[in-house]
Amino acid sequence: MAASQSDTPKTAPFVLLWKQMRGFRGKYAWAIAALFLFTAINYVAPLVASATIDFALSGKPDDSRPITWIIGLMGGADFVRERLWFPALLMVLLTVIAGGFSYLKGRFAAEASDGIARRLKDRLYDHLQRLPARYHDRAETGDLIQRCTSDVETLRMALAAQVVEVSNAVLLLLTALPVMVMLDGRMTLVSFALVVPIILFGYIYIGKVKHLFAEVAESEGQVTRVVQENLTGLRVVRAFARQDFEIDKFAAPNKLYRDRSLKLLHLMAWYWSASDLIVVTQQGIVLFTGACFISQGSLTVGTLFAFLMFLNMLLWPVRQMGRTLTDLGKSVVALNRMGEILSEPEESVPAGFVRPSSPAAGKIEVRDLVFGHGEENAAINGISFTVEPGETLAILGPSGSGKSTIMHLLLRLYDHTSGSIRFDGRELTELDRQWVRSQFSVVMQEPFLFSKTIGDNIRLGRGGAEAEQIHEAALLADIHDTIKGFPSGYSTLVGERGITLSGGQRQRVALARALLQDTPVLMLDDALSAVDAETEATILEALRSRHGRRTTLVIAHRLSTLAHADKVIVLEKGRIIQHGTHAELAAREGLYRRLWTIQNALENEMSQDTAP
Numbered sequence: 343m344a345a346s347q348s349d350t351p352k353t354a355p356f357v358l359l360w361k362q363m364r365g366f367r368g369k370y371a372w373a374i375a376a377l378f379l380f381t382a383i384n385y386v387a388p389l390v391a392s393a394t395i396d397f398a399l400s401g402k403p404d405d406s407r408p409i410t411w412i413i414g415l416m417g418g419a420d421f422v423r424e425r426l427w428f429p430a431l432l433m434v435l436l437t438v439i440a441g442g443f444s445y446l447k448g449r450f451a452a453e454a455s456d457g458i459a460r461r462l463k464d465r466l467y468d469h470l471q472r473l474p475a476r477y478h479d480r481a482e483t484g485d486l487i488q489r490c491t492s493d494v495e496t497l498r499m500a501l502a503a504q505v506v507e508v509s510n511a512v513l514l515l516l517t518a519l520p521v522m523v524m525l526d527g528r529m530t531l532v533s534f535a536l537v538v539p540i541i542l543f544g545y546i547y548i549g550k551v552k553h554l555f556a557e558v559a560e561s562e563g564q565v566t567r568v569v570q571e572n573l574t575g576l577r578v579v580r581a582f583a584r585q586d587f588e589i590d591k592f593a594a595p596n597k598l599y600r601d602r603s604l605k606l607l608h609l610m611a612w613y614w615s616a617s618d619l620i621v622v623t624q625q626g627i628v629l630f631t632g633a634c635f636i637s638q639g640s641l642t643v644g645t646l647f648a649f650l651m652f653l654n655m656l657l658w659p660v661r662q663m664g665r666t667l668t669d670l671g672k673s674v675v676a677l678n679r680m681g682e683i684l685s686e687p688e689e690s691v692p693a694g695f696v697r698p699s700s701p702a703a704g705k706i707e708v709r710d711l712v713f714g715h716g717e718e719n720a721a722i723n724g725i726s727f728t729v730e731p732g733e734t735l736a737i738l739g740p741s742g743s744g745k746s747t748i749m750h751l752l753l754r755l756y757d758h759t760s761g762s763i764r765f766d767g768r769e770l771t772e773l774d775r776q777w778v779r780s781q782f783s784v785v786m787q788e789p790f791l792f793s794k795t796i797g798d799n800i801r802l803g804r805g806g807a808e809a810e811q812i813h814e815a816a817l818l819a820d821i822h823d824t825i826k827g828f829p830s831g832y833s834t835l836v837g838e839r840g841i842t843l844s845g846g847q848r849q850r851v852a853l854a855r856a857l858l859q860d861t862p863v864l865m866l867d868d869a870l871s872a873v874d875a876e877t878e879a880t881i882l883e884a885l886r887s888r889h890g891r892r893t894t895l896v897i898a899h900r901l902s903t904l905a906h907a908d909k910v911i912v913l914e915k916g917r918i919i920q921h922g923t924h925a926e927l928a929a930r931e932g933l934y935r936r937l938w939t940i941q942n943a944l945e946n947e948m949s950q951d952t953a954p
């Protein structure tokens with residue numbers, strides 16, 4: 343299920359954006375101020391040109407106020423007529439100053455948008471860390487990556503350009519209008535003749551393409567998802583010779599993405615050409631009407647020139663409206679997608695939860711525990727057991743019987759439906775979740791190592807651990823000699839940028855990490871399944887030396903791993919069907935004895951086969 347299909351109410355996109363803009367709104371204010379000054383200077387330039395044409399060149403001055411005001415400021419008509427270089431120099435100077443303000447606008451806007459994008463990425467990443475395991479079970483990694491990277495980028499680009507552009511358009515319109523009216527009321531009306539139709543046209547366009555933005559973003563997410571899944575499972579794909587199938591599987595979402603993008607691009611191209619046509623028509627109307635007025639003697643060449651320059655400035659944002667609407671449309675979609683993640687509730691923190699100041703003793707009492715991942719099929723169905731501090735509990739059972747689920751419930755990755763789990767005498771749900779987790783060290787069924795050095799991977803168990811402590815943990819996990827055998831020892835990089843460890847080596851590094859953590863409870867979820875029997879025996883021997891000091895929960899299919907546990911429980915379909923010590927269970931009829939007999943027979947057979 344995609345992360346987008348959540349039932350959680352979403353944060354309205356602009357509310358989310360407004361909140362994220364906190365601390366950057368000042369920068370936007372500066373950017374808009376710089377833009378305002380840039381615009382103001384750009385008004386003066388046409389007026390300088392117009393005044394020069396009318397007073398100094400054509401000799402038919404317009405007595406409208408802005409023009410006479412400007413010519414007065416330039417030292418009067420005679421002064422300008424004798425020194426034509428002066429208005430030219432003034433226009434160059436004004437352009438240079440305007441360039442400076444334009445730079446400042448760009449800089450402030452970029453600083454603000456980059457800051458907001460960074461904050462959003464941090465927030466999304468932070469929030470994803472705090473979402474419950476249930477959310478991550480149904481969310482698709484590729485889709486989440488897309489939301490945290492390219493959606494944020496879409497928004498950043500829009501924020502860098504469009505917030506300021508839109509403010510600019512509004513400012514231009516509000517300030518140009520009075521100046522234009524003062525110059526010539528009739529020409530002002532003519533200049534705005536097509537602005538209303540073009541805005542209407544833009545409105546209709548955005549209505550048509552809005553859903554396409556969401557579709558394009560969704561198909562981009564699908565493409566990312568397929569690539570991510572394929573790269574993660576590359577070995578499986580190769581091993582099953584499924585490359586052709588995977589290539590075909592990729593082709594469909596890739597084609598869909600291309601088709602949708604093309605559809606959007608066609609619409610955009612159509613819009614832009616049509617709006618360009620309207621803009622050019624508008625310029626033609628102004629030029630034609632202006633020429634008529636000039637021939638009637640009711641307009642000067644200078645004023646027409648000023649109007650054409652104003653029109654150019656005003657029509658620029660109108661021409662850009664397509665782009666602005668496109669960017670804003672995409673941003674709203676991106677904001678909605680981010681909002682969906684941010685609206686997901688984090689792992690609950692009960693009011694008045696307890697966070698003990700000392701480490702736990704490690705007593706675990708489970709009573710009538712029930713839990714299911716969905717409505718039907720309880721994964722755990724009325725389980726009860728007790729593990730005293732320092733004891734080792736072994737959990738055995740067929741695949742899917744609920745063994746890992748017990749560990750997940752103890753870690754509070756999920757909350758149980760009914761029954762109780764008491765940890766050191768307190769209800770687990772009353773305890774601070776982070777504290778509970780800090781009392782457990784876990785080796786998961788499929789241990790994950792980060793793309794760091796082996797030493798750093800082990801150190802993850804305890805931040806400030808010294809080299810000796812790391813070596814000690816690695817010795818216990820019987821991986822020290824192997825690590826020493828690598829050319830860079832503990833500094834060997836693991837993963838994509840370094841060496842690939844074998845399954846058994848990975849399990850042992852993960853075990854060293856858990857042992858270094860040295861918490862009151864150690865949980866091993868089939869943690870030695872990829873380790874050979876001899877190495878396993880060495881590790882178990884080392885772990886036995888800790889017996890009595892730390893509570894240990896072991897899940898394993900190999901009974902030799904479980905034989906030394908203080909207690910064994912056997913699960914089937916979420917229920918305990920047998921419990922006791924190894925000796926008791928091996929002597930009693932049931933699943934445990936059947937498995938014990940089969941495994942013993944296999945071992946005997948193998949030892950006979952390999953005997954000289």
Ligand SMILES: Nc1ncnc2c1ncn2[C@@H]1O[C@H](COP(=O)(O)OP(=O)(O)OP(=O)(O)O)[C@@H](O)[C@H]1O
Pocket residue numbers: 479715716721739740741742743744745746747748787
């Ligand atoms: N995240 C999940 N969402 C839905 N169902 C799940 C999830 N995790 C486990 N299950 C289901 O819960 C049941 C118990 O799973 P669990 O992983 O606890 O089994 P297990 O005994 O550890 O199996 P194995 O020995 O194969 O690891 C199974 O039916 C499994 O399909």
